[in-house]
Amino acid sequence: xTPLLSVNGVTKRYGAHIGCADVSFELYxxxxxxxxxxSGSGKxxxxxxxxxxxxxDAGQVIFDTRTDGPRDTLTMSEPERRMLGRTDxxxxxxxxxxxxxxxxxxxxxxxxxxxxxxxxHYGDIRGKATDWLERVExxxxxxxxxxTTFSGGMQQRLQIARNLVTGPRLVFMDEPTGGLDVSVQAxxxxxxxxxxxxxxxxxxxxxHDLAVVRLLADRLMVMxxxxxxxxxxxxxxxxxxxxxxxxxxxSSVLQV
Amino acid sequence: MTDQAYNFxxxxxxxxxxxxxxxxKGLAIPGYQVxxxxxxxxxxxxxxxxxxxxxxxxxxxxxxxxxxxxGADDTTNAVSIRxxxxxxxxxxTTTATSAASVIQxxxxxxxxxxxxxxxxxxxxxxxEPLRFLEPRESExxxxxxxxxxxxxxxxxxxxxxxHGHIATSYAYxxxxxxxxxxxxxxxxxxxxxxxxxxxxxxxxGAGREQRIYALxxxxxxxxxxFEDHPFEATKADQVCGLCGATDSYLDExxxxxxxxxxxxxxxTDYCTARRAQGHQGPAFLDSEAVA
Numbered sequence: 146x147t148p149l150l151s152v153n154g155v156t157k158r159y160g161a162h163i164g165c166a167d168v169s170f171e172l173y174x175x176x177x178x179x180x181x182x183x184s185g186s187g188k189x190x191x192x193x194x195x196x197x198x199x200x201x202d203a204g205q206v207i208f209d210t211r212t213d214g215p216r217d218t219l220t221m222s223e224p225e226r227r228m229l230g231r232t233d234x235x236x237x238x239x240x241x242x243x244x245x246x247x248x249x250x251x252x253x254x255x256x257x258x259x260x261x262x263x264x265x266h267y268g269d270i271r272g273k274a275t276d277w278l279e280r281v282e283x284x285x286x287x288x289x290x291x292x293t294t295f296s297g298g299m300q301q302r303l304q305i306a307r308n309l310v311t312g313p314r315l316v317f318m319d320e321p322t323g324g325l326d327v328s329v330q331a332x333x334x335x336x337x338x339x340x341x342x343x344x345x346x347x348x349x350x351x352x353h354d355l356a357v358v359r360l361l362a363d364r365l366m367v368m369x370x371x372x373x374x375x376x377x378x379x380x381x382x383x384x385x386x387x388x389x390x391x392x393x394x395x396s397s398v399l400q401v
Numbered sequence: 402m403t404d405q406a407y408n409f410x411x412x413x414x415x416x417x418x419x420x421x422x423x424x425x426k427g428l429a430i431p432g433y434q435v436x437x438x439x440x441x442x443x444x445x446x447x448x449x450x451x452x453x454x455x456x457x458x459x460x461x462x463x464x465x466x467x468x469x470x471x472g473a474d475d476t477t478n479a480v481s482i483r484x485x486x487x488x489x490x491x492x493x494t495t496t497a498t499s500a501a502s503v504i505q506x507x508x509x510x511x512x513x514x515x516x517x518x519x520x521x522x523x524x525x526x527x528x529e530p531l532r533f534l535e536p537r538e539s540e541x542x543x544x545x546x547x548x549x550x551x552x553x554x555x556x557x558x559x560x561x562x563x564h565g566h567i568a569t570s571y572a573y574x575x576x577x578x579x580x581x582x583x584x585x586x587x588x589x590x591x592x593x594x595x596x597x598x599x600x601x602x603x604x605x606g607a608g609r610e611q612r613i614y615a616l617x618x619x620x621x622x623x624x625x626x627f628e629d630h631p632f633e634a635t636k637a638d639q640v641c642g643l644c645g646a647t648d649s650y651l652d653e654x655x656x657x658x659x660x661x662x663x664x665x666x667x668x669t670d671y672c673t674a675r676r677a678q679g680h681q682g683p684a685f686l687d688s689e690a691v692a
Contacts (some may be wrong), residue, residue, distance in 0.1 A: 223547070246534075252562055253558050265554070267558065271558075
């Protein structure tokens with residue numbers, strides 16, 4: 146089976162400071178990979194390198210494209226990479242405001258990706274937008290409201306709808322539940338788990354919240370100071386952490 | 402006395418060469434916004450500094466010059482630009498569309514079809530059609546170069562979802578030769594169909610934004626729309642009160658403080674010519690009835 150994404154030795158330095166160093170892994174179709182670690186451990190740098198937002202200093206990010214098979218996205222031309230960015234890839238930002246157009250209605254936000262890939266039928270676009278709003282549990286009568294009138298949890302769900310509407314195969318998520326209160330978090334996680342299973346999505350989820358990866362991720366990487374210190378099945382890493390830092394991380398979770 | 406200190410058409414020859422180079426590049430790549438080193442002009446930004454510089458660069462002593470502002474030859478902007486070139490270039494001026502070889506316009510295309518011997522110069526306030534959707538210039542340039550125009554349709558989508566139809570009525574975005582999306586300057590969308598396949602050269606100058614773009618004669622220009630909400634060139638559903646024209650773009654003029662209104666051609670030259678031919682609109686018939 147061809148991996149959907151294989152990352153080889155990705156390294157990013159900020160001057161003398163290391164962002165992430167020599168990260169390699171493979172992600173197979175339908176798999177969800179979690180990346181955990183403390184603030185400044187290089188999780189987001191790694192995610193941005195993979196998603197094409199940052200250019201790594203070394204390494205390869207090979208994506209199995211629909212048309213041409215596995216290709217290194219870093220050596221791709223920019224139009225191709227941006228095309229991937231709005232068709233096969235999706236990026237969910239931690240802050241919904243970064244991923245949404247706040248001056249455009251919810252329907253317009255969801256429809257933007259459809260229009261970007263060439264849909265030109267208003268009725269169809271609106272139909273799909275309404276359908277997706279319902280799938281992420283936003284009432285369809287809010288389709289013409291701006292995201293500024295939405296709560297934090299709704300904005301995050303809208304961002305997810307906007308990203309998934311073109312049926313991507315790989316979703317990058319940067320702290321998708323950050324800044325939400327626990328009950329809203331639980332609902333969002335439930336929704337995400339359903340969507341990932343229903344659509345057979347592959348996803349890479351960066352978070353510092355171990356509960357999120359426990360629920361969503363099949364496999365887990367633990368990062369510290371830019372290096373991957375431990376990787377394995379989620380339950381295995383969380384229940385029997387080997388590396389001292391992983392042990393610290395697992396034991397730091399507050400018990401209620 | 403100071404008049405003699407000016408070069409022909411105010412700008413110095415080097416500046417004109419620079420502007421002509423930008424114009425030629427714009428004509429070679431229809432719809433592409435060519436940056437140019439816009440000069441300070443003796444008028445405020447927003448009064449047509451871009452159009453004036455383009456006109457200055459293309460005028461020759463043999464040209465006949467016409468200026469229109471919202472279709473009219475006799476409004477402040479038109480009068481002052483016309484007298485500016487009368488003074489600095491000494492060219493002949495006219496108000497008749499067919500007699501002019503260079504027409505500088507603000508917000509209208511003349512009703513009378515233009516010919517291959519004419520040049521139409523537009524004054525453009527904001528050349529970037531994506532500006533209000535994507536404020537970053539670096540990003541909009543990238544979108545133009547990669548032909549990523551989905552965002553333009555988001556604007557039209559928002560129009561339909563809010564108003565039930567595409568409510569953008571001026572500066573309606575167009576696609577040129579299936580490549581560049583272009584802002585046609587704030588002309589009413591009624592004029593959009595005239596942009597395409599026009600015999601005259603069309604030049605667009607934006608002074609403050611320092612951009613020139615152009616449409617060579619007989620260029621394909623398509624107004625953007627949705628399959629189920631096609632483009633419509635709209636005008637007030639009236640006839641001209643002065644000349645009775647049914648096919649021209651109309652201004653609505655308040656004539657008294659009792660709600661009296663008059664619809665009349667915004668193209669004053671077109672209206673005057675029709676009246677000279679003996680056409681009369683309902684406004685005259687009414688006033689005669691009163692008298």
